[in-house]
Amino acid sequence: MSGEDVFSVLFIDDDADILDVFRRMAERSGEMSLDTAKSAEEGFELLEKNPYDAIIVDYDLPEINGIQFLKILRSRKDITPVIFFTGAGREHTAIEALNNGANYYLKKCDDPPHLQYKQLVTMVQSSVEGNYLGRSVGTARKIIEDMARLMSDPAFVIDNEGTVIAWNEALEKLVGVPASLMVGRKDLCYAEAFFGLKRKTLPDLVLVTDDEIKRQKYMLISRAKNGPVVAVTRGRKPDGKEWTIWTKATPLFDGRGRFIAAAGIIRDVTTTFSDVVIPEDSAAAPAQPGGAPAPSLQPAGGLMDKILGKAGTAYRDGLVLMTRDRNYAGAIAEFDKALGIDENLPHVWSDRGICLRESGDTTAALKSCIRAVELAPENVECLFTLGETLETIGLSNKSDKYLESAVQVFSMVRDLSPNTIDVWNHLGTCHKALGNHDEAVTCAKRVKDISLKGMDTPVPRKRTEYL
Numbered sequence: 001m002s003g004e005d006v007f008s009v010l011f012i013d014d015d016a017d018i019l020d021v022f023r024r025m026a027e028r029s030g031e032m033s034l035d036t037a038k039s040a041e042e043g044f045e046l047l048e049k050n051p052y053d054a055i056i057v058d059y060d061l062p063e064i065n066g067i068q069f070l071k072i073l074r075s076r077k078d079i080t081p082v083i084f085f086t087g088a089g090r091e092h093t094a095i096e097a098l099n100n101g102a103n104y105y106l107k108k109c110d111d112p113p114h115l116q117y118k119q120l121v122t123m124v125q126s127s128v129e130g131n132y133l134g135r136s137v138g139t140a141r142k143i144i145e146d147m148a149r150l151m152s153d154p155a156f157v158i159d160n161e162g163t164v165i166a167w168n169e170a171l172e173k174l175v176g177v178p179a180s181l182m183v184g185r186k187d188l189c190y191a192e193a194f195f196g197l198k199r200k201t202l203p204d205l206v207l208v209t210d211d212e213i214k215r216q217k218y219m220l221i222s223r224a225k226n227g228p229v230v231a232v233t234r235g236r237k238p239d240g241k242e243w244t245i246w247t248k249a250t251p252l253f254d255g256r257g258r259f260i261a262a263a264g265i266i267r268d269v270t271t272t273f274s275d276v277v278i279p280e281d282s283a284a285a286p287a288q289p290g291g292a293p294a295p296s297l298q299p300a301g302g303l304m305d306k307i308l309g310k311a312g313t314a315y316r317d318g319l320v321l322m323t324r325d326r327n328y329a330g331a332i333a334e335f336d337k338a339l340g341i342d343e344n345l346p347h348v349w350s351d352r353g354i355c356l357r358e359s360g361d362t363t364a365a366l367k368s369c370i371r372a373v374e375l376a377p378e379n380v381e382c383l384f385t386l387g388e389t390l391e392t393i394g395l396s397n398k399s400d401k402y403l404e405s406a407v408q409v410f411s412m413v414r415d416l417s418p419n420t421i422d423v424w425n426h427l428g429t430c431h432k433a434l435g436n437h438d439e440a441v442t443c444a445k446r447v448k449d450i451s452l453k454g455m456d457t458p459v460p461r462k463r464t465e466y467l
Helices: 016-029 040-049 066-075 093-099 113-128 137-150 169-175 189-195 210-215 303-307 310-323 328-341 346-358 362-375 380-397 400-416 421-434 437-453
Strands: 007-012 032-037 054-057 082-086 104-107 155-159 164-167 219-223 229-236 242-253 259-268
Touching (some): 007 016, 016 032, 016 113, 032 040, 040 066, 066 082, 082 093, 082 113, 093 137, 104 113, 137 155, 137 164, 137 259, 155 169, 169 259, 210 219, 210 229, 219 362, 259 400, 310 328, 310 346, 328 346, 346 362, 346 380, 362 380, 380 400, 380 421, 421 437
Parallel strands (some): 007 032, 007 054, 054 082
Antiparallel strands (some): 155 164, 155 259
16 A cells, blocks of 8 residues: 555546546545546556556446456456456456456445445445455355346346345346345255246256256257357246246456356246247247248258358349348348258347337347347347337337337347447437336436447348348
8 A cells, every 4th residue: 555544546437527537536534646548558558657556447448358357467467456447337247347356346336436436445345355256155155146136127137045135126127026035045045036946957067968957847048158058948937927037147257257246137038939948859940921821941952052052142132132122021022042051050049139120120120030049049139120020010009019129129239248339329219219208318328329339240240241
């Protein structure tokens, strides 16, 4: 420390106003000696010149974001405590930050700056005293509990022995079960809130194989390289109603790489998937433009056609008809040829859904988009197309059910691609139509922020590889 009870802190944020406000509060309080940087590069330059007791870093930074900064810092064997201090819409970064060596996570919110400043001082003090995630089981649990509490999505956490250690307010509202009845429960008792019986939840299965997860009646399984797994299953709420549950489970490790807990984010996707999630043992034939099932899609030439790229050729021909000629019926016919050769092509199902939607057959379009998502549950393009289709149906029919489903899907896309302006625009449109004024304003502010910082990451399109 630079003086008695004075912490030397590096604050990295590209918002000059935030840096100025917190610098002045630090000067007045005398609790922190604050150096500031507007980018990760500036931060590293200061770190080469000065030692710091702690680092406060935002996620949205130019060129190198906060997570990337943290990874580089830890790869250099620098164990300086790091507090993530980031804005709304970034709650999903909490787990990634902690798993990459962050010590605390604080969400920027509407609280007065002096209150958030006090929270940051407390976090700095705790981390400087050596209570890092992984050094103390009690401290690790406290950090995890705080992380779950701050997340806007319904979430819970179980430790490595299967005991609930966090159950946040959003989850209380979703299932109607208070945290006081759940924290400390074990032996799968907590699963009754989701399934009406004792059954393994996805966080219980986060370290097992996908085949084992399938045996536990989960569908649409997708696993990221760094450990998180996503899956969909059916359950029963405490009020007896059946529902479809989307879960993302993430393993949590301490500083030595030991598994200490698993966090689960829960979403109710009943209205999105209830009619179209296809059981594992059923056929998945595409619908014709008129809505009737297509003839069986048996591979026309089997493996040889795949090797010769005939599916790709049919897809490209369909794209030409779709984008150049707006001949949607012809494009659908070509897409069906591609799927007849290989039905496991999510991008073909997705673009097929767009053509059906443009042709006015939204029911068939929705089924085609769902098939794409079934094949690629975390593919941004497929999820985005599904969200657009649900939004189109919701707006044209003035249906809150479909608009709420669109919000669910666009929220998944936002979590995967948080700096995509199109996603925030669609979320804003849906919230406005649903009468959610505050949420619509938040989306508009986020669009403005991304635009001003030049950080837009458009939805990637598979078709660009073919055209």
